[in-house]
Structure formats: structure tokens, C-alpha cells
Amino acid sequence: MPKTSSPLTRCSLKVTERLLLLDLGEVRRVRSQDGPCLVRYLVVVRERGPYGPLLAREGVAAAQALVYALPVDLLEFSFDARGLSLPGLRFYACEPEFVETPLYAWLEG
Structure with missing residues (x-):
């Protein structure tokens, strides 16, 4: 049986x-709690407010970013082939059977 790789390996x-x-490496179709969107970047920032300058310093086009503002320690994350997890947010490599957190997104197709 061939081993399939996760869409997150790249x-x-x-x-x-x-x-x-x-950085997803290219613009991808993503479904979030707010509906479908096309993004290249998933960004989590610590503070609310204008995050445009922070994105610009990182070379991230705001129009290509799905941004979440969370009051959490960003170092408290886990990341593997199934996705990215932070307190209150989960990004899945593919559509999950059920959503585990109030904020979420997954890669479509």
C-alpha cells in the first residue's frame, strides 16, 4: 500500500x-469558521488591532493571509502532519470528522 504524504509536508x-x-507554499483553498477563502498564509498574532505592519515586516500580503488574534502564548503550539493546534484554534490538513475548537480552518481538496 503506498504511503500518502500530508498536504502540510511542504x-x-x-x-x-x-x-x-x-506558509502553505502557495495559495490554497481553505475553509474556516467564517467560510471558504483563498490563502497562502495562516497567521496568529497575540494582540488585536492593526497587524498590517507586522505582516509587512514578514513579507506577508494581508490579502493572502487568514489572520487570528489570540491572547495565548504562541509557543504553546503543536504541529504535525495532521495540522496545527493552539489553545482555541485548530488548523487541519484536511476536513475533520468533527471540529475540536471554536476557531478552525482546514485545507480543501
Whole structure:
């Protein structure tokens, strides 16, 4: 039986005290709690408010980013082939059987 790879194996992850940035490598179709969207980046920031300058410093086009503002320690994450998890947020590699958190997104197709 051939082994299939996760769609997240080609992603890159950067984490700082102010920002968690998951680069999907290309624009992908994603479904979130707010509906479908096309994004290249999943971004979690610590504070609400204008995050445009923070994204610009990282070279992230805001129009290509799905951004979540969460008051959590961004270093408290887990990331594997199934997805990315933070307190209150879960990003799945594919559509899950059920959603585990209030904020969520997954790769479509």
C-alpha cells in the first residue's frame, strides 16, 4: 500500500513571541469558521488591532493571509502532519470528522 504524504509536508512554520506564521507554499483553498477563502498564509498574532505592519515586516500580503488574534502564548503550539493546534484554534490538513475548537480552518481538496 503506498504511503500518502500530508498536504502540510511542504509548509514552513515560523514562531516568534508576537506572531505564528504557517506558509502553505502557495495559495490554497481553505475553509474556516467564517467560510471558504483563498490563502497562502495562516497567521496568529497575540494582540488585536492593526497587524498590517507586522505582516509587512514578514513579507506577508494581508490579502493572502487568514489572520487570528489570540491572547495565548504562541509557543504553546503543536504541529504535525495532521495540522496545527493552539489553545482555541485548530488548523487541519484536511476536513475533520468533527471540529475540536471554536476557531478552525482546514485545507480543501
